[in-house]
Amino acid sequence: MEPAAAVLHLHGVSKVYGSGDGAVRALREVDLDVAPGEFVVLLGASGSGKSTLLNIVGGLDRPTAGEVRFRDHRLDGASDADLTRYRREHVGFVFQFYNLIPSLTVRENVALVTDIAADPMPVDEALGLVALGHRADHFPSQLSGGEQQRVAIARAIVKRPEVLLCDEPTGALDYGTGKLVLEVIARINRELHTTAVVITHNAAIGQMADRIVRLADGRIASVERPARRLTPSELSW
């Protein structure tokens, strides 16, 4: 793919933490292009570099070497202010833990983000997409883990980000609840055409992606395109 056509473009990306004898090479010359609207699942053993890669494409960290672009914006070497603006305008993050503010209602947790977004959707629309419109006035402590994760997804997408980055979004959830959360992520990707990159330890989840990228020891070890994208309800593990 031409770099300009990609939403996310990495070329020769390396990341070294620390220096000297204690240096850890977390990524080694990674090349990857992610197309608009694509759903990519990142698999790999613990320590293979998945979170490092996600943090770099999300503008939370910079590579030690190589080129990183969001569309035609260079992220490697960007200033802190530029990276903050990139994250605010273009990226939604979902992590294993939901990081909701306990003293705010569901609606207020999601609305917080809309104050600093250029073109947010109505909060109730975001809550509708995660099927939680009826819980808008509840507090996080009144919701299950899966419901709290759906609020976190609503918060991530209410600003209509072009890129949704999820690091182990189902890591803290049981089987059925995890599937519901995956349904929501698949729906956002399908209906809003949000480009999605999802880290998981669970190889079965790869079957819902357009592309499965496996990392091993900081390198891309394999890339696979499932013949047909499965819905989360068709997955089993």
Ligand SMILES: Nc1ncnc2c1ncn2[C@@H]1O[C@H](COP(=O)(O)OP(=O)(O)OP(=O)(O)O)[C@@H](O)[C@H]1O
């Ligand atoms: N801030 C840091 N300082 C030093 N080393 C780090 C730092 N962050 C990550 N590493 C190391 O870089 C390597 C890749 O870590 P990373 O978190 O990207 O892996 P991962 O595939 O996401 O692992 P996991 O599945 O366990 O979350 C590991 O060896 C890790 O210990």
